[in-house]
Amino acid sequence: MADRVTTVVVGAGHAGLAASHFLRSRAIDHVVLERGEVANSWRTERWDSLRLLTPNWLSRLPGQDYDGPDPDGYMTMTEVIGFIERFSTGAPVRTGVNVERVERTEEGFEVSSSAGDLACRSVIIASGACNVPIVPDFGELGVHQVTPFDYRHPDKLPDGGVLVVGASATGVQLAAELRASGRHVVLSVGEHTRMPRRHRGRDVLWWMHESGVWAQRYDEVEDLERARRLPSPQLAGGADVDLNTLTAAGVELVGRLAAVRDGSALFSGGLRNVCSLADLKANRMLAGFDEWAGISDRVVLEPTRVPGKPRLRLDLRSGEISTIVWATGFRPDYSWLDVPVLDDRGRLRHDGGVTGVPGLYALGLPVLRRRRSTFLHGIEDDARHVVDHLALRLSGTFDQSVSEAR
Amino acid sequence: MTTTDNGVNVQALLDAREALKGAPEAAQFTWRATSKWDKGVHSTTTIKNFYGLGAEQSHKSETVFAADHPEVFAAEDNGITPIEYLLVGLASCLTAGVASVAQNRGIQLNSVTATVEGNHDIRGILGDADVRNGYNDIKVTFNIDADASPEDIEALVAQSQKRSAVFDALTNPTDVTVEVA
Ligand SMILES: Cc1cc2nc3c(=O)[nH]c(=O)nc-3n(C[C@H](O)[C@H](O)[C@H](O)COP(=O)(O)OP(=O)(O)OC[C@H]3O[C@@H](n4cnc5c(N)ncnc54)[C@H](O)[C@@H]3O)c2cc1C
Numbered sequence: 001m002a003d004r005v006t007t008v009v010v011g012a013g014h015a016g017l018a019a020s021h022f023l024r025s026r027a028i029d030h031v032v033l034e035r036g037e038v039a040n041s042w043r044t045e046r047w048d049s050l051r052l053l054t055p056n057w058l059s060r061l062p063g064q065d066y067d068g069p070d071p072d073g074y075m076t077m078t079e080v081i082g083f084i085e086r087f088s089t090g091a092p093v094r095t096g097v098n099v100e101r102v103e104r105t106e107e108g109f110e111v112s113s114s115a116g117d118l119a120c121r122s123v124i125i126a127s128g129a130c131n132v133p134i135v136p137d138f139g140e141l142g143v144h145q146v147t148p149f150d151y152r153h154p155d156k157l158p159d160g161g162v163l164v165v166g167a168s169a170t171g172v173q174l175a176a177e178l179r180a181s182g183r184h185v186v187l188s189v190g191e192h193t194r195m196p197r198r199h200r201g202r203d204v205l206w207w208m209h210e211s212g213v214w215a216q217r218y219d220e221v222e223d224l225e226r227a228r229r230l231p232s233p234q235l236a237g238g239a240d241v242d243l244n245t246l247t248a249a250g251v252e253l254v255g256r257l258a259a260v261r262d263g264s265a266l267f268s269g270g271l272r273n274v275c276s277l278a279d280l281k282a283n284r285m286l287a288g289f290d291e292w293a294g295i296s297d298r299v300v301l302e303p304t305r306v307p308g309k310p311r312l313r314l315d316l317r318s319g320e321i322s323t324i325v326w327a328t329g330f331r332p333d334y335s336w337l338d339v340p341v342l343d344d345r346g347r348l349r350h351d352g353g354v355t356g357v358p359g360l361y362a363l364g365l366p367v368l369r370r371r372r373s374t375f376l377h378g379i380e381d382d383a384r385h386v387v388d389h390l391a392l393r394l395s396g397t398f399d400q401s402v403s404e405a406r
Numbered sequence: 407m408t409t410t411d412n413g414v415n416v417q418a419l420l421d422a423r424e425a426l427k428g429a430p431e432a433a434q435f436t437w438r439a440t441s442k443w444d445k446g447v448h449s450t451t452t453i454k455n456f457y458g459l460g461a462e463q464s465h466k467s468e469t470v471f472a473a474d475h476p477e478v479f480a481a482e483d484n485g486i487t488p489i490e491y492l493l494v495g496l497a498s499c500l501t502a503g504v505a506s507v508a509q510n511r512g513i514q515l516n517s518v519t520a521t522v523e524g525n526h527d528i529r530g531i532l533g534d535a536d537v538r539n540g541y542n543d544i545k546v547t548f549n550i551d552a553d554a555s556p557e558d559i560e561a562l563v564a565q566s567q568k569r570s571a572v573f574d575a576l577t578n579p580t581d582v583t584v585e586v587a
Pocket of ligand 1: 010011012013014015016033034035036037038039040041042046051052053054097098099100126127128129130131170330336363364365374375376377
């Protein structure tokens with residue numbers, strides 16, 4: 001007979017720990033199963049120089065605000081790990097336990113793990129949205145390749161130039177760091193989200209937060225599917241980085257990597273348009289902030305400077321570059337989830353964190369319940385709501401009308 | 407509020423997008439053209455049928471396109487140059503995109519003109535191995551009169567590129583197979 005517990009939370013990142021916080025406050029008996037240590041992703045899947053792109057004052061978890069000396073600073077990885085570790089105090093976490101399978105049973109679920117089986121009535125999936133780096137398949141390329149999970153520091157790469165593919169937060173940060181280390185860097189730019197670090201003297205994320213943009217609910221977002229796929233903003237913790245600062249530093253911009261043919265990387269000729277789209281969108285965002293603040297004049301960003309003749313081809317065998325860094329996004333891993341809740345593209349189907357399978361919940365996915373859902377400060381509302389729903393169901397007062405109400 | 411009418415049935419397009427979510431097979435289209443050599447560098451291409459929505463389809467009528475080369479190429483100029491057909495495709499695709507996006511965004515268009523210029527170094531096709539055969543670059547200039555701000559018009563044009571089949575086909579490589587049957 002498997003051991004029993006009411007609720008199993010998969011993953012001890014800040015999302016799983018926030019779930020535990022609310023489960024504890026409702027005295028719902030639960031365990032948090034974590035394959036590594038608390039804050040495992042921050043410990044094992046990030047590069048050395050990474051800092052949060054959200055300022056310290058936004059590092060808020062349920063019952064735990066930032067209380068250090070530098071509210072406008074940006075945490076290093078060591079600081080994030082410490083912050084999350086502190087938040088885990090009192091949570092029933094079992095570390096070093098890998099969840100290998102979750103399946104449905106009559107009463108709820110059976111959770112099989114590296115430490116044995118557990119029977120439970122509900123499961124909260126908090127295993128993260130970024131478990132696997134996405135790497136497009138262009139076949140054999142003959143150069144060294146790394147993902148953001150393997151990348152640690154410029155010194156760890158073989159000598160030579162680097163092609164960084166992807167210009168979202170990760171790609172622009174790594175391109176800047178590699179260029180600063182003295183390397184030749186080519187940055188392949190597809191659709192991206194431009195965001196200036198500051199607007200009218202304040203951190204742009206202050207505007208996102210205060211204007212209410214980030215608090216927008218998932219059921220009020222016009223094109224939710226699109227919002228959930230939005231690339232991360234071109235921001236770095238502290239430093240100003242966008243395509244213009246990269247160009248000024250000597251990074252060569254090219255279009256989206258479209259194909260590899262006869263040993264050459266071929267880039268899209270649509271670079272100018274993806275930059276125009278991002279510029280227009282960034283200016284619209286800033287105008288929206290100003291409108292909210294009742295300011296009538298407008299700040300217009302310097303347009304992205306696109307090279308006059310962006311290169312369309314890079315011979316990967318010429319020795320110009322020795323390494324490709326794939327900054328092409330991440331996806332969750334649900335290979336252990338044996339419950340039919342994935343859509344045809346492998347994404348979890350849910351309505352604000354509530355899946356169609358009674359008792360199965362998710363946290364930490366993009367725009368789960370609000371635009372800010374995947375950020376540290378976005379978890380509180382989401383976790384409270386999901387645990388409220390879970391508790392209502394357990395108490396038996398749950399009826400179908402609740403599950404259908406948004 | 408007046409209703410926008412650019413003559414694009416956006417609702418039908420949005421409905422199609424919804425319907426195809428559940429039926430990706432139906433979204434697979436094959437476009438076809440048949441070309442016959444006439445004489446010299448003159449050929450005639452006809453287009454009538456295509457495949458899509460899981461079945462053979464046809465246009466209301468067959469269209470015939472003559473392709474030739476101008477007299478400065480020592481040809482008879484019975485029709486436009488093949489590479490000019492790419493400009494026809496690009497301009498009409500982007501223009502259709504502008505109209506559709508405008509309709510979707512509630513922007514009334516009064517007039518839309520696109521001028522397309524493709525710069526071509528013909529030494530490539532004449533055998534100079536250092537020069538590319540195709541266009542070196544293409545420039546499209548839109549003149550749009552619409553009931554919208556300059557920023558909104560810019561956004562229309564940007565979005566139409568983002569959704570354009572021909573813009574994609576020209577800016578990204580496509581695998582092409584040519585066989586002798
Ligand atoms: C590069 C990068 C930078 C980011 N920067 C910021 C930032 O500046 N500010 C911000 O607010 N957010 C940032 N985020 C977003 C977000 O805060 C992080 O992704 C965060 O790690 C998400 O927390 P989480 O708890 O949802 O998932 P995770 O932190 O990934 O936690 C999931 C946990 O589940 C465990 N797990 C997974 N599968 C299993 C299994 N089968 N069995 C047992 N355990 C399992 C993992 O080991 C992990 O510890 C960033 C994300 C990335 C990728």
